[in-house]
Amino acid sequence: MSSEPALIQAQAIQRVRGTNDVLPPADARLRGLEAELRAGFEAFGYQGIQTPIIEPLELFLRKSGEEIVARMYAFSHWNRRLCLRPELTASVMRAFLGDLQGHSLPLRFHYAGPSFRYERPSRARFRQFTQVGVELIGAAGPAADAEVLHLACRGLQDVGINRYRLIVGHLGAVLQLLAQLGMSEHAQGLVLDRMEPIGRGRLDVDKAVADVVGLLGGPAGGQANGAVSSGLPDALASLPPEQATAIAADILARASLPVEGGSRQARHIIQRLLAKANRPDPTDQVQAAFEFVGELQRLRGFEVRTGLERRGLSTAPLDEVEGALSLLSAYGPLGDGVEVEVDLSLARGLRYYTGLVFEIYVESEEGPLQVGGGGRYNDLVRALGGRASVPACGFSYGLERVDLARPALDQVVQPRVLVAAVSEQDHPAAVALAFKLRQVPGLVVEQDVRLRGPKAALRHADRSGILAVVLLGQQERDEGVAVLRDMRTRRETRVPLDQLAGAVRAVVL
Amino acid sequence: MLAAERRMSLRLALPSKGMEEDTLAFLGQCGLSVDRTNPRQYRARMRGLPSGPVEIVFQRATDIFDEVNAASVELGITGYDIVAEHRSEEDDVVLVHAELGFQRCSLVLAVPEGWVDVSSVADIAEVATELRASGRELRVATKYRNLTRQFLYDRGITYFELVEVSGALEAAPALDTADIICDLTSSGVTLRENRLKTIAGGTVLDSQACLIGNRRALLADHTSLEATRGLLELIEAHLRSRHQVSLTANMRGESAESVARRVLATGDVAGLRGPTVAPVFAKDPDPEGGAWFALTVVVSESGLLRAVEALRRAGATDVTATAVRYVFERDSWTFEALKRQLQPSKAGDPLKTRTRTTAWSSS
Numbered sequence: 001m002s003s004e005p006a007l008i009q010a011q012a013i014q015r016v017r018g019t020n021d022v023l024p025p026a027d028a029r030l031r032g033l034e035a036e037l038r039a040g041f042e043a044f045g046y047q048g049i050q051t052p053i054i055e056p057l058e059l060f061l062r063k064s065g066e067e068i069v070a071r072m073y074a075f076s077h078w079n080r081r082l083c084l085r086p087e088l089t090a091s092v093m094r095a096f097l098g099d100l101q102g103h104s105l106p107l108r109f110h111y112a113g114p115s116f117r118y119e120r121p122s123r124a125r126f127r128q129f130t131q132v133g134v135e136l137i138g139a140a141g142p143a144a145d146a147e148v149l150h151l152a153c154r155g156l157q158d159v160g161i162n163r164y165r166l167i168v169g170h171l172g173a174v175l176q177l178l179a180q181l182g183m184s185e186h187a188q189g190l191v192l193d194r195m196e197p198i199g200r201g202r203l204d205v206d207k208a209v210a211d212v213v214g215l216l217g218g219p220a221g222g223q224a225n226g227a228v229s230s231g232l233p234d235a236l237a238s239l240p241p242e243q244a245t246a247i248a249a250d251i252l253a254r255a256s257l258p259v260e261g262g263s264r265q266a267r268h269i270i271q272r273l274l275a276k277a278n279r280p281d282p283t284d285q286v287q288a289a290f291e292f293v294g295e296l297q298r299l300r301g302f303e304v305r306t307g308l309e310r311r312g313l314s315t316a317p318l319d320e321v322e323g324a325l326s327l328l329s330a331y332g333p334l335g336d337g338v339e340v341e342v343d344l345s346l347a348r349g350l351r352y353y354t355g356l357v358f359e360i361y362v363e364s365e366e367g368p369l370q371v372g373g374g375g376r377y378n379d380l381v382r383a384l385g386g387r388a389s390v391p392a393c394g395f396s397y398g399l400e401r402v403d404l405a406r407p408a409l410d411q412v413v414q415p416r417v418l419v420a421a422v423s424e425q426d427h428p429a430a431v432a433l434a435f436k437l438r439q440v441p442g443l444v445v446e447q448d449v450r451l452r453g454p455k456a457a458l459r460h461a462d463r464s465g466i467l468a469v470v471l472l473g474q475q476e477r478d479e480g481v482a483v484l485r486d487m488r489t490r491r492e493t494r495v496p497l498d499q500l501a502g503a504v505r506a507v508v509l
Numbered sequence: 510m511l512a513a514e515r516r517m518s519l520r521l522a523l524p525s526k527g528m529e530e531d532t533l534a535f536l537g538q539c540g541l542s543v544d545r546t547n548p549r550q551y552r553a554r555m556r557g558l559p560s561g562p563v564e565i566v567f568q569r570a571t572d573i574f575d576e577v578n579a580a581s582v583e584l585g586i587t588g589y590d591i592v593a594e595h596r597s598e599e600d601d602v603v604l605v606h607a608e609l610g611f612q613r614c615s616l617v618l619a620v621p622e623g624w625v626d627v628s629s630v631a632d633i634a635e636v637a638t639e640l641r642a643s644g645r646e647l648r649v650a651t652k653y654r655n656l657t658r659q660f661l662y663d664r665g666i667t668y669f670e671l672v673e674v675s676g677a678l679e680a681a682p683a684l685d686t687a688d689i690i691c692d693l694t695s696s697g698v699t700l701r702e703n704r705l706k707t708i709a710g711g712t713v714l715d716s717q718a719c720l721i722g723n724r725r726a727l728l729a730d731h732t733s734l735e736a737t738r739g740l741l742e743l744i745e746a747h748l749r750s751r752h753q754v755s756l757t758a759n760m761r762g763e764s765a766e767s768v769a770r771r772v773l774a775t776g777d778v779a780g781l782r783g784p785t786v787a788p789v790f791a792k793d794p795d796p797e798g799g800a801w802f803a804l805t806v807v808v809s810e811s812g813l814l815r816a817v818e819a820l821r822r823a824g825a826t827d828v829t830a831t832a833v834r835y836v837f838e839r840d841s842w843t844f845e846a847l848k849r850q851l852q853p854s855k856a857g858d859p860l861k862t863r864t865r866t867t868a869w870s871s872s
Contacts, residue, residue, distance in 0.1 A: 189665060273626035
């Protein structure tokens, strides 16, 4: 095959799907937006923090939930399991655990940086996107929640977004119910992971129940295809555990099924077998859990409280939400364009949230656009290896989405000036002249470096939106002047060098 | 120029080793013969296409995806499991025919038989958590890293480690280099011999042989696309003909119409569209009067006896049955589908349809 001519022409290299080249002027606009948002956070005492884009995969496996984990850019590099960060909160908390634990609490951080999720790209969803956010570490309770809520609202207001919907929820309601139902942590995770797609209408409740029951081993308790009929564990269940284990091991050995499994001990295998047999069918539990989620979605206002009370659940989650919202109003009115909604079924894609959670949506032509969200995650520090749990909360914006949602900015005309030499001999003098002009505050002074003469320089200036051109030739140098051309009026004047700065300013600023 | 003259209309990679025999048998059934002067040679010619001989390159099934992607061959036959594991959003490989109907197997999770407490994927999730609590990771040996990882993640299982095993994967649990495996199985015999068992919900992928092609190479060269069409026609016609039988019979009647009506009235011999009825010019005049007609109809193998019985009831004699080798339809459906796949998909790319800022759209 190598003897044959190349049939296929070398193809241009495309950017990776779901990523963007941020070109001018979008780059300046986005950097400006990020700076504006972060400056707002600094006024509240938040300090900037940067963490690496690559992280150990493990950091996100612990508490992120399947919505995130299944969409990570993960890879092995020299036997180290790494990933591109899908978000920044876990990284900030890892940094806190590593180096900042001795500091007096609370600690306040703001950050901005690219995050990566392997999702189907769409208008406002990219595989690389920029998170801008804050974390408030070491404070529990509605006062801290309210500060974070306020920062999220205020930032939008600062950049001109006055119409949005703030949805506030609390994981506590659902977590309480799951615990009341006696669901295992694994089962709880499976339910929590499906709350978000249900809330967004991407998954219906019956399908969710079937999925979770299936993943929990099916309605029959998962005995299908098992090596042991379900009758044996039933019979053994009535015996004391040690005796049951011994008998089971003996029977299995006689059936020439030696219980051995490399890293698993026979004792564990048999204990799990017996425990499994005693476990109830998960269908009812799962059904009840999703029914509750659906109920929380439907209930409004005071019905939520009575709904919780009817099930014998604590109303503390609702109290916390109401407490935080009433404190939020102490920061000042949100404005007429802001709708606030309480929805205790709100679950974000991340599994580490433990308390109040919120999301902010802006109405766009293509429907609601989520521009930011966050919440309280009191267990993350412990999940990441901390000795005690540290209360913390935070939120982040999707920078590109905030950009998309805010009103279009007026086109800013840059005060660009081009200084060009008439011939190569004049170039050093032109460089010195440009250097002087850059002392004028606000001026953007470009130097002609192609040295193709005044005509080419003027054509370039015309095509690239340069407002003024300063030309310098032998004759001008002899006379101590420069030619200043206003590219909009096309008028040329000969200006003495000592008056040039003022004349240029008058043309472009 | 010399090289261009030597080039045949199409280059097709075929799997060597395990899949070779089945692949050659399949092509043979499609009327395509591969002559290899020497079984150790890895190049051969395939005859049977009107567009001329096809250059055959024998390669390992696992390499064929890469060879097609790199356009060193236009087409290749390999396992769907390999395509599913190796394909990415931005490769140049199109699935020309997804189901060639042979080399059927499944990619499955298998656990030691001794794990009597494990019968479903849900148990795997718990065992992974249990091992994790004792400071260990569930080790999964597989050659299908992408498919396995995604399968487990999608089921909420995140605590595991994929391990690479050289040599027989099935032996990994016994040798304690892995806890469970994810591997291909067709009959399950190898798994059982290694004291492994499959579990409920543990099928990652069902696979069979498939035909893949290089998008750009097929688009760039009209002759190879035409040759591909010929190849697909034969494959499709063969696959459609499988388990079909052509029946012919003689029947007496007043007219072709009345014979056809009687046959259709039985309900069991409708054929692909309906029976073909043609007059028979009898060598001896019929003493009972009336004319003879010959009838041809294609039925499925499973309905053969029922169809013969129905024909007898309608008055047919001399029923013969022949296996159908090809069924050609008016258009090759898979070729039409291939042409659609080859269309550049730019219109559907959401990044290209952004309206607001020019700087974000593609350059």
